[in-house]
Amino acid sequence: MIPAWVLVAAGVLALAQVALDVVALVDLAKRPVGAVAFGNKWVWVAIIVFVNLLGAILYLALGRRRTVVSGDTPASTGGGAPASNIADELYPRTGEEDAP
Template identity: 50%
Template sequence: MENRRWSDLTSGQRARLLVAASVQLALAATAWADLANRPAAQVNGPKLMWAAIIAVNFVGPIAYFALGRRRREIAG
C-alpha cells in the first residue's frame, strides 16, 4: 500500500475522509459522554475497559451502545 498525502487526494476523497472522521469523532464523543455520566451499575463490565474500547474506530462506540450499557429499568 502506498502512502498518499492529503494533496494527492481528489476533492471527493477529501470530503469522504472528513465526513468519516467527523462521524467517528461524534460517535466516540457521544459514547464517552454517556459512559462518564452513567453509573457503574448500569455498565456491563469495567468503565475503564469500555473507555478504551470506545477509542477503536467505528467498532468501539457501536459495541458500547450495543453491548456495554444495561437497560434502565422503567419505574412504575
C-alpha cells in the same frame, strides 16, 4: 494527487468518529457502573478510544444495559426531588406572574 471525493469522505468519517466518541463517552460517564456491560467503565473507555469508530458503535449497541426504573422514583431526577418540583427548583417563582 488525492481525489476531492476521497478527502470529503475521509472528513465525514472523521467527523462521525469524533461525534460518536463524544456521545459514547458522555453516556458512559453519566451511566452507573451497574448499568455497564463488564461492570468496568475503564474497559469501555479503552474500547471507545482505541478501537476508533467501531468502539463507540460497540459501546452504544452492546455496552449499555437497560436500567430498571421503579414506579416510585422519577427516572429524570435520579431519586432526588419529585418531577413536579423540578421546574420550581430551576425557575423559582418571583410573584410577578400573578399580577394583572
